[in-house]
Amino acid sequence: MSAFHTSGVTGSNAGRSRVVSLDPLRLRARRHHAHALHRGERIWREGMAPVDLWIELLHGNGFEPRAALAFSVTQDFEDDQFTLGKLPPDDIEKLYGLQVQELAVFDSLEERALVQTRRANIVLLETDAFFLPDTRADAYHREHARTTIGIDVIDPGARRLGYFHHTGYHLLDGADYDGILRPAATSAALFPHVEFVKHVRDALTxxxxxxxxxxxxxxxxxxxxxxxxxxxxxxxxxxxxxxxxxxxxxxxxxxxxxxxxxxxxxxxxxxxxxxxxxxxxxxxxxxxxxxxxxxxxxxxxxxxxxxxxxxxxxxxxxxxxxxxxxxxxxxxxxxxxxxxx
Known part of the structure; x- marks a missing residue:
């Protein structure tokens, strides 16, 4: 499953849209099997969310995520917490040819995210776990908690999207879609932090x-x-x-x-x-x-x-x-x- 290739887009839609119907979206989710790092016996079932997201994102696109874990030797004690693990963008680019860029959201979050997914890029969105079905065990429709997801497919007509989060690949739709990409507009509302991932050169193997x-x-x-x-x-x-x-x-x-x-x-x-x-x-x-x-x-x-x-x-x-x-x-x-x- 590669989010960096426009699969399922044919005919007149190929150059202008990346709309995917319900069945291919569900098939996409079923085909994604968690990386070995997230299967079997684990000491820490809940790991480091930013790293877990990237492990599945890389694995879902056919890359070897273990090569990116060298950064873990830098962890320090910051007097009240340990350094939160994050894959350095420079490492990601050197190993996999992927660039992480900030996305300017100047009018509509949905529209800006849609533009990038139509380019076969992944949108990294800081959002509310309240709207994420994969968090049913804790936050879903119960608590508001900040987290980041990687969106690779958006179907605005059906109000449906596919996303990487934590240790897997998931789908959401309906009111959850609106909560993620169509937040209620108020004079005090601020757009969330958004980045996008684009493939600029071949990955190393x-x-x-x-x-x-x-x-x-x-x-x-x-x-x-x-x-x-x-x-x-x-x-x-x-x-x-x-x-x-x-x-x-x-x-x-x-x-x-x-x-x-x-x-x-x-x-x-x-x-x-x-x-x-x-x-x-x-x-x-x-x-x-x-x-x-x-x-x-x-x-x-x-x-x-x-x-x-x-x-x-x-x-x-x-x-x-x-x-x-x-x-x-x-x-x-x-x-x-x-x-x-």
Whole structure:
């Protein structure tokens, strides 16, 4: 399934429209199978949404997304959260020949998005999960939450569109379509942030893809944190626990998402990346791969342990988990820098 090729457009429609009927849209959704990174056993079922979106977007267009995960070695502790993972646009262009550009929305969000999808580009739209059927388990028609989707097909006549989100490809229509592309106009309304992805050159494959990814890994390792971010988090953690006890469960959930989940999911991706690099023939130590997996799994243990303590109104500084995570980090990122760069 390639969103960068105009499939299903024939005859007089080929040069001016990319309207797709209901059945081809449904067939498109059925044909998309989640990438291996999103199947089977996962330590963190909920990963990093911006990265998960790109994994499926790249996979859905026949590209190897694991080559883009070198950036994960740069994650740092930002005093109250871990760096939110995002694929750098420069990496995406070097590996896959895709450019990410900002889209100016100067009159109609629907019209501007339609223009780009007719060009076989994907529109990255920051939107409200309230209107996304794939979020039925949490936000759909219940809560308003900001998220980003990748729209590749729009059928304005039928008020229907197809989109990448989180770990899959989905469809929406009707009132949800209006909520996404035809928001109510008010004098105070602001257009959301929108980008589009266009294919400007052929993607790399095989050895060139792996070698370019290795070059990116070296570049990102030069940007790694100067000090062990786990040690810095550990120093701040007692004050964080005190705040969670004071502010209650709702705040603790937000903390868990922005701290433990971001750290654990990032290093689970790094483990997959290092394994892929080993499969490409690079001499990546097994200890680095195992250390990244240990950070991912032990961070989950820490999260569960902390949740139990907070539910009982007790303080737990999770020293045993911190010992393992801190030591594991020292066996992953610094040694990789010594070997690769």
């Amino acid at each position: 095989g050895t060139p893809l792996a070698e370019t990814s290795a070059d990116l890994l070296c570049m990102h390792l030069l940007r790694r944190p100067l000090h062990n971010p786990i040690s810095r988090w550990r120093q701040a953690f007692p004050a964080h626990v005190e705040t969670m006890l004071e502010r209650g469960e709702a705040y603790a959930r937000h903390y868990a998402f922005n701290v433990m989940q971001q750290l654990g999911a990032n290093f689970e991706l790094l483990a997959h990346y290092l394994q892929w690099m080993r499969e490409q023939g690079f001499d990546i130590p097994l200890s680095a791969h195992a250390g990244a997996r240990k950070i991912a799994s032990e961070t989950m243990v820490l999260q569960c342990r902390l949740a139990r303590a907070l539910s009982r109104g007790r303080e737990d500084l999770c020293d045993a988990s911190f010992d393992l995570i801190e030591e594991s980090y020292a066996r992953v990122v610094p040694p990789l820098a010594d070997i690769v760069c």
